[in-house]
Amino acid sequence: MQKSILIAHPCPRCGSEGGVYAVKNKKDGALWAYCDECDTLWETIDDIQNEVYFNNRSAEFEWGGYATLEEVKEFGWGKYIIED
Numbered sequence: 001m002q003k004s005i006l007i008a009h010p011c012p013r014c015g016s017e018g019g020v021y022a023v024k025n026k027k028d029g030a031l032w033a034y035c036d037e038c039d040t041l042w043e044t045i046d047d048i049q050n051e052v053y054f055n056n057r058s059a060e061f062e063w064g065g066y067a068t069l070e071e072v073k074e075f076g077w078g079k080y081i082i083e084d
Ligand SMILES: [Zn+2]
Pocket: 011, 012, 013, 014, 015, 016, 035, 036, 037, 038, 039, 040
């Protein structure tokens, strides 16, 4: 099974040690950040830091699954990847 890519830890909203993962927006292929504990989405890395929250029904986001390592690097988020 594909490993999810961790980009923030712990989750700034719920404090989950599970952390925040890179996920794909089916609508335009962009990556968003997602915490599966509190079901929160962030559109950008800045949004995570500035505590800008979207819920899972955000009109601009359609679930496209977790992003792969290659997709995260291609999107320019490689520097945010947190190794286990
Ligand atoms: Zn959370």
